[in-house]
Amino acid sequence: SQINIVDLAGSEHTKQSGVVGDSLRETCHINTSLTTLSRVIEAINSNAQMDGQQPKKHVPYRDSKLTTILSSSLGGNSKTFMIA
Numbered sequence: 001s002q003i004n005i006v007d008l009a010g011s012e013h014t015k016q017s018g019v020v021g022d023s024l025r026e027t028c029h030i031n032t033s034l035t036t037l038s039r040v041i042e043a044i045n046s047n048a049q050m051d052g053q054q055p056k057k058h059v060p061y062r063d064s065k066l067t068t069i070l071s072s073s074l075g076g077n078s079k080t081f082m083i084a
Contacts (some may be wrong), residue, residue, distance in 0.1 A: 004073055006066065008034060036064040044075055 008030070019027055043059040050056060061071040073080050 001074065004070055007071070008037075008066075016039060033064045033066040036060060036067050037070075038064070040067045 014024060014027055017027070039060055040063075043057045047056045047059070059075060061067045061075070067074070070079065
């Protein structure tokens, strides 16, 4: 058994928030992780809807640390809950 609890913070518009330095770097990493998570979920959903005739779409788990850590929860035989 495994449980992952992840606080995704929030996607921020860097120009509007005025963040600089380390906070800007952290915000960029958060936004990249959220974008990658979105691509992973889209690829998994796309593969689930294919009828076996088309080649499966690559799922980019290794594109961010977040999706690498969550890969077994997202693509495995598991139940995953996301709270927004």
